[in-house]
Amino acid sequence: MEFVWFIFLPALAALFIPTLFRRVAGIHTGWFVLIIPVVLFVYYSTYLPLTASGEHAVSSFDWIPSLGISFVSYLDGLSLLFTLLITGIGALVVLYSIFYLDRHKEKLGNFYVYLLLFMTAMLGVVQSDNVISLYLFWELTSISSFLLIGYWYTRDGSRFGALKSMMITVGGGLMMLGGFVILGILGDTYSIRELISRLSDYSGDPLFTLAAVLLLLGAFTKSAQFPFYIWLPDAMEAPTPVSAYLHSATMVKAGLYLVARFTPIFAESSVWIWLVSGIGLLTLMWGSFFAVKQTDLKGILAFSTVSQLGLIMSLLGAGAIAYHSDDTLFRLAMFAAIFHLVNHAVFKGSLFMIAGIVDHETGTRDIRKLGGLMSVMPISFTVAFIGGLSMAGIPPFGGFLSKELFLESMVALKHFELFNFDTWGILFPVIAWLASVFTFVYSFYFVFKTFTGEKKFDKLPLKPHEAPIGMLISPIILAVSVIALFFIPNVVGKWLVAPAVMAAQPQLYSLPSEAAVHVQAWHGFEYIPMWLTAGVIAIGALLFTSIKKWQPVYGLQPEKLSLNALYDSAMTFSEKGMNKLSRFYMNGLIRTYLLYMFAFFSVMTIVVLFAKGAFKLDMSSLSPITLFAVMNAIVAILGTGMVIMSKNRISAIIALGAVGYSVALFFVLFKAPDLALTQLVIETISVALFLLAFRHLPALKTHGETKQNKLVNGIIAIGVGLSVTLVALSAHSNKLVSSISQYYKDTVYTEAGGGNIVNVILVDYRGFDTLFEIAVLSIAGIAVLGMIKLRLSRKESDDEKE
């Protein structure tokens, strides 16, 4: 069995969810959903020994072979790490959601369908080797995120947040597609592995840097980097399981995955290194600083996620330097990035779940109303304490280890002497340290403002109590993992982190064990990061205790100058601008639209005819003009003139009928009985239809047209007539290819079993045309019915109101 299909397992399961939700009302739908991530987690875990030995597994399915697009399940260390995060955290989140979402009040059918769709999309992103299918899954994550954020769609905030995240991430995704296409053209393949192996063929191309920047735009929007992070705080309107899953553990890490995956390609580019490490660091600082401003528990976590993603991003940037420097410190950066990514997924997941529990049990997430919950929610407090301290980088929790590795890498950056790092490099450790101080402050702010201090239970919407045990299982598992990560970092390093590092820096190592860094908590007194951590704790504690004194600083930033205000005004501007633009030419009159079409048609036809030299008159093989034809033509012209001149609608209709009949007579003259017959009947029916609809038409009047308007109309009418005549004449005169009629004559009886070529063309030779025509005819018929019946029913309901 090709294991590429396992990517689609969640989406397939999603098909059954609505039925299960409706039919099996007694059991929470989540229990059925839970099976999927658990099965996938167990299945994918079996690949761990394979990737730990530095191998990879590939399974593929050709999707559009002619374009070189296929679905590939490519499992190496990096993909497998993400796959296990997606399925593992996914299982815990589903378990948590079973207790979080009430099965009687919530539309669980929708929720789990979206969630499973997301799971497929995310697995696709991290396992795709083909960039086009990667893009497809990438946008699918944006769409499922949109649906999940907007899950409570009756709330304004949900809809706003959903739209905002969609606009920003899909916009970035489109940029990324551009980057992929450039890469695909440069490297002549859409496979990432082949792109890496052919790197030397195209890395000097001037478009290479552009591709890098476009790709980064996709990664930065998805991973909420500065200045695109603004969608993430608004995405917190989603149900908390979603925030824990998509907006901290998995989807927002897709950008990090992308950067890590493409590091072997773009590490050559100085732009890439500067952007990834610089923007990452800026985001780290910005996010951690503004996290303290937030009053919403999930808001704090959102900004902290932004900041932590920035941290990992900057480490990935530093890791890319390893391609230019032999210093092992930069190899360490990549290890630190992946290790912190695991740590972050674990502790942030638990913190989000605790925020959800607090919201669920007290009815509010506003940190100003909360306090003293420790006494009533001891288990939640313990979990929050562990997660929070891990986030702050304090031993004995997993976060401490990766934080020290991070500080060590940042200190190392100032030794790097390429791409101007020797002048600006000193900023990196300074900013990293400052950001760590604020990280410490917001971690304590989150944990201790909520669980300790003054008890204000009477102000809470609900009477607080400890959450049900089912809801606590997932956060407890995560909290235990946080502690485990501190004590067995090298086991995790060997099985998960080192293989992933090897995938991001394939040419540096031949075996994952070479990429493994021995992580230890104690390095001795000479170790600079330890002193930095001590400084963080000291200054951080000082800032936290005096938080009331300096928090008003945040009020200084005027609301108008924020990035959110920029986004809002850009949205309003584009909406209004588009409205203006379309009102400019869409005036609601069919006559005007017809004018555009006819004018465009005649101008294009005439220009193309002359530009391509297709205009040629050859009168030699035309049939002679008979007296009947002349008389018929006179009737047609007179009829047309009467249609235009008529002051009375009924005479115009009759005159139009006369034109139609004279055309039918032409068909008779030129021996086309099928056409003549059809034309006659159509003409009869349409005249009858006109007569039936006659009383609905407004009186014939000039619609206030000026002479100028009429002149324009006249010119366009003559232009259309002229171009059609020219096309007919030059088509007759230029026989570029031999006529197909001989083929019809030869095969009509032998192969099509018919005698009347016209009819055989309709039903057999060009049966597709007929099929589509009758489809269009049906649509038109139903549309007319709908238009008129709907109008009728509206009128009736209006009458009832009166």
Add this chain to the structure above:
Amino acid sequence: MKKNNVILQTTAKVTFFIISLFSIHIFFAGHFAPGGGFVGGLLTTGAIVLLLLAFDLETVQATLPFNFTIVIGIGLLLSLGTAAGAILFNVPFFTHAFAHFDLPLFGDTELHTAMIFDSGVYLVVVGAAITIIQSIGGDE
């Protein structure tokens, strides 16, 4: 529009059948002589329109109690089904088949899947045209 036009109504009653029969003839003649589903359908529509002009909408609806939107659906299904049916015989979409049979009364007759396709066309044309005419004509 209730009008008592005796001459029109009397002739319409007779001509309706003549046109209908002629339309059926045209429809079946299609594959070898001028005609076919499209013209046949239009002629039938013409016959019904004649009734509509001579009598009124309600009378015609009572005489021909079909839901013409459903006729559209049946027609489309027939045509698409004929085209798609070819797939079941492992030949490309839209491959027609025909054979000669010796039928009682008719003698040697060619039976052609194109005929089924064409009857779909016929039904769609009648259905759509009458639907449009009924909705526009019946609009108050």
